[in-house]
Amino acid sequence: LRLVQSVDTGSGVLSVHQGDHHDWTETRLDATNAPEPTQRIATHAGVVGRGQVVELNLSGPVKSGPMTLILSLDRKGEDDIWFSSNESETPPQLLLILASDQG
Numbered sequence: 001l002r003l004v005q006s007v008d009t010g011s012g013v014l015s016v017h018q019g020d021h022h023d024w025t026e027t028r029l030d031a032t033n034a035p036e037p038t039q040r041i042a043t044h045a046g047v048v049g050r051g052q053v054v055e056l057n058l059s060g061p062v063k064s065g066p067m068t069l070i071l072s073l074d075r076k077g078e079d080d081i082w083f084s085s086n087e088s089e090t091p092p093q094l095l096l097i098l099a100s101d102q103g
Contacts, residue, residue, distance in 0.1 A: 001016065001042075001055070001056045001058055001069070001092065001093070001094055001095075002053060002054070002055050002092065002093040002094075002095060003053070003054045003055075003056075003083040003084070003092050004051065004052070004053055004054075004083060004084045004088075004090040004092075005048045005049060005050055005051060005052045005054065005081060005082065005083060005084075006050070006051075006082050006083060006084040006088060006090065007050060007082035008050055008082075009047060009048065009049045009050060009079070010047070010048050010079040010080050010081035010082065011046060011047040011048065011079050011081070012045075012073045012074055012079070012080075012081060013043060013044075013045045013073070013074040014043065014044045014045070014054070014056075014071065014072070014073050014081065015040055015042070015043050015071070015072050015073075015074065016040070016041045016042045016043070016056055016058065016069055016070070016071055017037030017038060017039065017040050017041060017069070017070045017072070018037070018038050018039045018041055018067065018068065018069065018070075019035030019036065019037060019038065019067075019068030019069065019070050020035050020036045020037075020038050020068075021035050021068065022035070022066040022067060022068045023035075024068075035068045035070065037070045037072070041056075041058050041060060041069070042056040042057055042058055043056075044056055048081050054083075058094075
């Protein structure tokens with residue numbers, strides 16, 4: 001998963017969890033149908049500067065079919081991190097690399 005910091009410098013521990021279901025849509029996501037985080041897949045800790053690319057390796061849980069990823073930030077007195085959205089010039093990217101491509 002490749003994310004780009006879009007505003008100012010931020011810091012903390014970013015965690016990516018697998019969600020317990022994928023029965024939601026962007027237009028219909030609320031407290032009654034929000035997935036709960038299950039297995040933690042990846043983390044990134046530290047300072048993230050404006051324009052910095054953060055890459056998280058999600059290779060463990062990737063499977064066929066829909067899957068929910070939940071990102072959370074444990075700030076503990078730190079600053080927020082603003083990643084670009086799909087509507088930005090630097091949207092998030094999920095890069096898939098086949099095992100045979102890794103040489």
